[in-house]
Amino acid sequence: MHLKRVLVALLGVAGLIFLINAALHFGQKRHDHLGYDIAAHFPPGKPFVPGEIYASTLAAIMDHELHTGFGWRPNDLFFWGPHLLADNNANRQLGIIMAVRETMRVFKDHLTKVSSNEYDPNLVIADTDFRNDATRWILPSAESKYEDGVRHLRMYVAGLHASPRTSRELNQRNVELIRLFQAWTDLLGDAHANLYRTRLDDGSPVEPWDTDDYFYHAQGYAHVMYHMMQALQREYAVPIKDDPVLAKLFVETIKRLGKAAKLKPFVVMDGSPSGIFANHRLNLDAFITEARQKMYSIREELRRGV
Secondary structure: OHHHHHHHHHHHHHHHHHHHHHHHHHHHHHHHOOOOOHHHHOOOOOOOOOOHHHHHHHHHHHHHHHHOOOOOOOOOOHHHOOOOOOHHHHHHHHHHHHHHHHHHHHHHHHHOOOOOOOOOHHHHHHHHHHOOOOOOEOOOEHHHHHHHHHHHHHHHHHHHOOOOOOOOOOOOOHHHHHHHHHHHHHHHHHHHHHHHOOEOOOOOEOOHHHHHHHHHHHHHHHHHHHHHHHHHHHHOHHHHHOOHHHHHHHHHHHHHHHHHHHOOOOOOOEOOOOOOOOEHHHHHHHHHHHHHHHHHHHHHHHHHOO
16 A cells, blocks of 8 residues: 555656646747747838847847746756756757857947947947846846846837937948858857767766757757848848849758757757667757858858958
8 A cells, every 4th residue: 555655656746747847848849939020020122221120130039038938047046947947948048148149249349330430339238238147146137137238229229210310220241241150150160069069078978967958058049040140131131132142041041040949859869870769969960050051151152242
């Protein structure tokens, strides 16, 4: 009788763990969908001020992470943060904020600034805000700084429509856009290395419970680039339309990043490449690597127009 109660208790615990993980899995799948339609906000054929699609999309990405579904996870308590239970979303968000920082930096330093021109003040503040520690929960919290960054991106957009204009337009120069793809390929190179990693820097092996951290961190990069590539496709519509090779590369890169951003196994497995179990890190890396190679080709095509 005692053994029966123990078995029932163990089955109950196992069932509870399964239900928690199922809820997290399906909740994550729903959260991974940004739901920001660039075509709806900026209909094709409707005039826009260069820079507003880029800034609005970047703001939407961060606003979604802060206010939708699980909220900002990396600075939560131990049992609901980056090390237990909700660690998948936490690591994905750590990848997202790293990609947002680089995307923001190039926007501030190059896409809206040429040579000795001054920086746009709202972009300076947003860039600083997004560099706040993602795991800090107070004085200041990550959420408060990132919300302020989103607010200043939207102030930048408002300044593009002010009279007189108070924000600096995106310059739409190929030579500056190349810098963005350089930053992105560097990030994807980091993702590729971690998706293949078997040893830590101290020589110890990568444990099975660490592999999903690398998976979701890399996916965070892809999520940002997937949506920002679509923003670039609209911001640079004229030069892309005039270059069929560049247009095709953009479409193909967006497709690969979309696949990488939405891949969501129930459990991230790390099976042998020749084994019967999946290796989800390598599956994700196939999309990451192809997107990175396409970006190299985009850089070369952009150089031809410089």
